[in-house]
Amino acid sequence: MSSSQKPFRLAVIGSGPAGVYAAETLLRTPQVKNGELEVSIDLFDRFPAPFGLIRYGVAPDHPRIKGIITALHRILGRGDIRFLGDVEFGTDLTAEDLRTHYDAVIFATGALKDADLDIPGIDLEGSHGAADFVAWYDGNPDYPRTWRLDAESVAVIGNGNVALDVARVLSKSADELLRTEIPENVYEGLQAAATTDVHIFGRRGPAQTKFSPLEARELAHPKGLQVVMDPRDVEQITDAEWEAIKADKRTDQVTRTFVGWLEEQQRREAAGEEPTDKDGNPAQRRLHMHFWHRPVEVLGEDGKVTGMRFERTRLDAEGRVQGTGEFLDYEIGAVYRAVGYHGSELPGIPYDAARGVIHNDAGRVTEADGTVLPGVYANGWIKRGPVGLIGATKSDAIETITSLIEDIDAGVLAAAPERDDDAILRLLEDRGVQYTTWEGWTALDEHEKSLGAAAVDADGEPRARVKVVERDEMVRVSQSGMPQTSNA
Template sequence: MSSSQQPFRLAVIGSGPAGVYAAETLLRSAPVKSGELEVSIDLFDRFPAPFGLIRYGVAPDHPRIKGIITALHRILGRGDIRFLGDVEFGTDLTAEDLRTHYDAVIYATGALKDADLRIPGIELEGSHGAADFVAWYDGNPDYPRTWELDAESVAVIGNGNVALDVARVLSKSADELLRTEIPANVHEGLQAARTTDVHVFGRRGPAQTKFSPLEARELAHPKGLQVVMDPRDLEQITEAQWEAIKADKRTDQVVQTFVGWLEEQQRREAAGEEPTDREGGPVQRRLHMHFWHRPVEVLGEDGKVTGMRFERTRLDEDGELVGTGEMVDYDLGAVYRAVGYHGSELPGVPYDARRGVILNQAGRVTEADGSVIPGAYTNGWIKRGPVGLIGATKSDAIETITCLLEDIEAGRLSPAPERDDDAILRLLEDRGVQYTTWDGWMALDEHEKSLGAAAVDADGEPRARIKVVEREEMVRVSREGAPQPTHA
C-alpha cells in the first residue's frame, strides 16, 4: 500500500453509528495514521440531520442516548468526514453514481422496518408496528404528525429494548416527557391519550428478558404509575432455574426487580392498602408485566382490535420453550408489536429478503452466487441483522474496514473515473437536491436548542431542545444558517 497522488475516495451511506464508526475506523487505521494512505470520505444520509437510529429510533428519555450522540458529534465535528444530508440513495443518488465518483462505498443504512409477527388478526386496525410508533414520537419527518391514542388498554409484544421504550412512553404522562426533546405535536398527542393500562407480553420468563437492571428499574419510575405483576409468572420458575438466575449477576438483578414489585404488590393486597406509584402518589396508569405468553391471535370486531389471545408457555427440561395448551384472552384496544427490526432493500444492491440484510461476506457485498462485488461494503444492522448494540457495531466496522484495506493493498479496487471532490455536489445541484451539510446541522442544532430555551417543562425549567419535525423546515434552517460549499 502506498500513498497515491490523489486520496482514496470513500462514500458511506448512512450517518448513524454504523456509518460513522466505519468512517472513523478507516481514519484511525494504521495506513491512514502513518500517512501511507490518504482518504477522502463523504457521509450521506436520507435525513437532513445526522445520527440515524440514535435520532429517530430510540426513545427520547433513553438514558444512554446523550452519550452516544456526543461521541458521534465529536467524530463528525472534526472536519475530516464530509456530511451530506437530505440525499436519498436510489433516488437522488444511485449505485452507478457512486461507482463513478468513489473508489469504494460502505452501505450502513441500518434496519428501521418492523419485523413481521405472523399471526391471525395482525392486520386489524389498531395493530401497529412498534418501529412506526417510535418514528412518530421521535419526530421522523417521513411519518404523519398525529397518532391515534384512544385505546384505554394496549399491548406491547416483546421483551427487548424497543418494547421497553414503547411501554415507557405509553406509560408516562406527557408532561414528564417535556424534559426530553419531543416535538410539540408528540406532546399534544400523548397529552390527549386515553391510555390507562399498558400490558407488556414476553414469550419467555423474567430471566430471559433482554433488559438491563437499570432499564428494568426505570419501568416503575413514571409518576402516577403502578407496576402490576402476575404471581404465576414467578411461581413457575423451577429451583434449577433459580440457581441459574442467581449465578448470573445481571439476570439476578433484573429478576429481583420483578420479585420486589410482586412482594410489594402482595403486601399491599394483604394489608388492604390502596396501590400507589413509587413515590406514594395516586395511581393514574398501570403497567402490567406478563411473562410466559406466546402470541396466538389478535382478536377483532368490525375490522378493529378488541383483544388478543395468548398461549401460556414454559421451559422444558432441556431449556426449550414449549406451549402448555392453556389459552388466555385479554381485552385490548391496540397492539404494538416490538418483535425485532428488518432491513430494507437498497436499489441496485444485492439483498437477502428473508434476513433483511445486504448479501455480504465479512462486510464485502456479494452477488447472490457469492461472488464479491469490488468496492462495495456494508456495516451494522444491514450487514448482520438487527441484533447487538454499539459495541457490536464497532466490531463490525473493524471487520469491514479490514477487508477494505486488504482489497486496497491487493489492488482489487479500480479507481473512480471522476475524482473531483466537488463533482458530487454539482451532480446533486444539477438534480435539484437541496442537500445539507455539517455546518447546516450545527445551525439546526442551535435552532432546536433555542426552541427549547424559549419553552419550559412541567417544572417550569427551560427545555434543552425541541426537535424540528418537518423536513422542509429542517432543510430551510440548515441551508439558511450555514454557507453552502463553493465549487467551480
Template sequence: MSFSQQPFRLAVIGSGPAGVYAAETLLRAPQVKNGELEVSIDLFDRMPTPFGLIRYGVAPDHPRIKGIITALHRILGRGDIRFLGDVEFGTDLTAEDLRAHYDAVVFATGALKDADLDVPGIELEGSHGAADFVAWYDGNPDYPRTWELDAEKVAVIGNGNVALDVARVLSKSADELLRTEIPANVHEGLQAAKTTDVHVFGRRGPAQTKFSPLEARELAHPHGLQVVMDPRDVEQITDAEWEVITADKRTDQVTRTFVGWLEEQQQREETGEEPTDKHGGPVNRRLHMHFWHRPVEVLGEDGKVTGMRFERTRLDDEGRVEGTGEFVDYELGAVYRAVGYHGSELPGIPYDAERGVIHNAAGRVTGPDGAVVPGMYANGWIKRGPVGLIGATKSDAIETVTSLLEDIEAGTLTPAPERDGDAILRLLEDKGVPFTTWDGWMSLDEHEKALGAAAVDADGEPRARVKVVEREEMVSVSRSGMPEPSHS
C-alpha cells in the first residue's frame, strides 16, 4: 500500500512543545508541502487542555516562557492538526489501538517526575519533589488542592530553572501573584503560608548557575524581600575563574548580579542601615543564596524535617566539584529538591529506567537490544532526557521526523488497517472516554478569561485569566458545545 495515494496517518502522544513541534515539522516537510505526501495528524493529551508542560510546569509569573503558548496556539489553531484531550495512553488507548488506526506514533510525553536525590532523610515528612509543588501551584488537576506551607525556613536544592521558579513562588507575596493566572486555591494557600526565609543551595558557584541575567535579577524584585548573600561564596572565586567568567556575557552578568547584591548588603552592614527591598520598602521575607554546598543529609526528628547538612565544595584543578571536608548544618522546616526531572514509563513501550527515556535511535523506538520497533518514534525529553530548552526540542523534532520520512520512503512501515479518520472517535466514544477537542479548548480558554475579567488583582485591575483546576469542570466547559456522540 502506497502512502502517496492516501493520507499518512500519524498519532502524536503529548501536546506540549515536543509534540506540537513534531507534528508541525512533518507538516513543513518538503514532501508534504509539495503534495507528494498527504498527512493526517491527531495530537493526544492526557489533560483536557493542550500545551503540556508549558501550562502545567512553568511558574505562573514567568510570562516570557508562557509566551510560548502563543506560538503553539497559532500552530494548533490552523486546523491541520486535530487535538484530542483527556485521553490517557495505556488506559484509554493502548499501543494496539493506535497501531490499528495510525501508520506511525510519536511519543512526546516529556518528563514529569522528580529526579531522586540520594541522601539520608530525603523521605522525611516535609521533604518534597519540586515537580509536585510546581504541579500544585500550576493547577494540575491530578494533584491535591492544598499544600502544607507551615515551615518558616525552607530549602530549595538546585540552581536550575525549576529551582528558580520554586524559590520565586515561595518568596513572593501571594497578592503579587494575582497578576498571573494563579488558581484561587493556590492564592489562598500561599496567602496563608508562614514562610519567611527561603534558602537556595547549589553545589557549584555563582558562575555555574543556569539562570539567565533577567531571571537572576528578577529574584530580588518581590516586594518585602531581601536577598542575602554569603561573602565566602563570592570570595571563593579565583582570578583565573574571573577571567573565564568575564569572557562569557551571560555568565558575567549573572555573576555580577550576585556580587552587586553582596556589595549592597555589606554597605548596609557598614553604615548600620536597616535592610529594604528593591523598592525601598520594609523587609518581611529573605531569600538566601548559598553556593558551594553539596547535600549530605536531611535532618529530622519524629519523622519530620528539622534541618539539612551540607558539605562546602570547591572546584579542583580540572574544574570538577570536590568536597572540602567542612560540613554546615541549617535549621529548616521543609526541603524542596529541584535536581532535575525523570521520564515516566509508558505501558508496552521499551523504557530505560535509569535514564528515564524511551529506548530510541535518532527518534526511532528500539528494544533494549537496539532492534527498531517499526512505526514507533519519540521526541523531546522522553527521547533525550530532561535537558535543553525549546530550541533543542525543535532540533529533536527535525531528527525524529527525518527518521520517519526515511522509513516512509524505504517502505518499512506497515499501514494501519483502519483508514477512517473518525474511527478513533467512535472507539473513544464506545470506551466511554469524554475526550475534548480544540473547539473545546477555545471554550475553556474564553471561560478562564471571563473568570479573570470578573476578578481583580492587588491593584484592583481585572485579571487576564484564572485557571480552572478541577478536571470535571474543564471537561464540562470544553464539551458544552459538542454534538451528541454518533455511532453511525
C-alpha cells in the first residue's frame, strides 16, 4: 500500500478470544512491528462488555477458564485496539458501512446457538438447549431473567465441556455458586430449584469422553452430591480397549476416575452405608453418569417432558457407535441438550447453514462456489465450527492473518473511501447508537467489583464480582466512565 493509504484500517466483528487474538496476531506480524505496515483496528461487539464467549459462555465456577479474560484484558488495555461495544452488525452497522470505512473486516462472531438434536419430542415444554441455559446463568442481557427449575430429575445430553458445566451448575447448591460472579437473579433461581437428580447421558463409553482429568474430578466436588455409576458401563469395556486406555495418560486418568467412583459406590453398598459425598457428608443430591446411551425420544404428556428413551450402544470393530437393540426409559422432568454449538448467519455474508460457519478458504471468506470476497475474513468458531479450545483459536488467527497479509502484499484489497478514524463514531452517533468503549468497560468492570465487595458469599466473605445483567444498566454505567464525544 502507498503511504497515502496508511494506516491500514481493519474492523473485527466480535470481541471474544477469536476476535482479540486476530487483532493481536496482526499487531505482532513483522510488517507491523518493523513499521512497514501501520494499522488502525476497531473491535466491535454486540454486547456492551467485551470478551464474548468467555464472559457469556463459560460456567461461573470455572475461574481457570475465566482467567483467560485477564490475558484478553491486558491486550485490549494497551490502547492499540479500539473497542466499540453495544454495536450490532446487520442492524447498527452494515456490510456496506464496513466497506466504506475499512480496508478489511474479520468476522469472529463465534457460535452461540445450540446444535439440533433431531429426535421425537425434542420440542416439548421442559426440553432446552444447553446454550440457552448457559446464557441465563452467565447473565446474557438478551435472555429472560428467570429460568424454570421445578423438575426434580433432569437429563443432560452430551459428554462435552458444556454438558459438564450444565450438570455441575444444576448439581451444586446455590450457596456454593454464590462465591462466583453469578447475578442475583441467577442465585435466587438456583436457590429455589427443585432439582435433586441430574443424569448425564453419553453415546459412547467412559474412555471416549473429551473431559480432562480435572474436569472429570470436578464433577464430584459439590457438597452433598453423590455420584452414581452403572456397573455395566465399566464392565462393557473390553480387554483390548483397556490396553488402549492405558496407553493414553489423559484417557487412563479420566476412565480411572469413573472406575474409582464405581468401586467406592459398590463398597458402600456392600457395607450397607448411607450415600455420602466425596467428603463423607450425607448425600442430598445425586449425579448419575450414564454411558453407552443414544437418545431416541423425549417422552411427554400434555405437551410437557415426562421422560426419555435411550438405546444402549456399543462400539463396532471400526470403533463406531452402533445400537444394541436394548431400549431404556427414564423418568425425567427436564432435558438439556448439549450436543454442540452452531454458528449464526450474518447479513450479507456467505453462510454454510449445514455446518453453521461462514464459507471460507484459509480465513478468506468465499461464496459457496469458492469465489473469494476481497477484504473479508473469518476467524474462530464461525470460521471452522465449534471445536477446539483457545490454542486452536490462536492457530486460526495465524492462518487468517497470514491470508490477510498476503492479500495486502499482493495489492488485491481496495482502500476504504472513508479513512477518518472518527468517521465511524459520527456514523453511530447519527444513528443514535449508544456505543460503549474500553474506558466504559473499565468503569463497568470496577462497578461489578464494587457490587461484589459490598456483598458476601455463604461463608460471609466478600464476593469478587457481581455481574450486571440489564443491558441498559450496563450501558449507563459504561457511559459514566467514557470521555464525552462531539458530533460537530
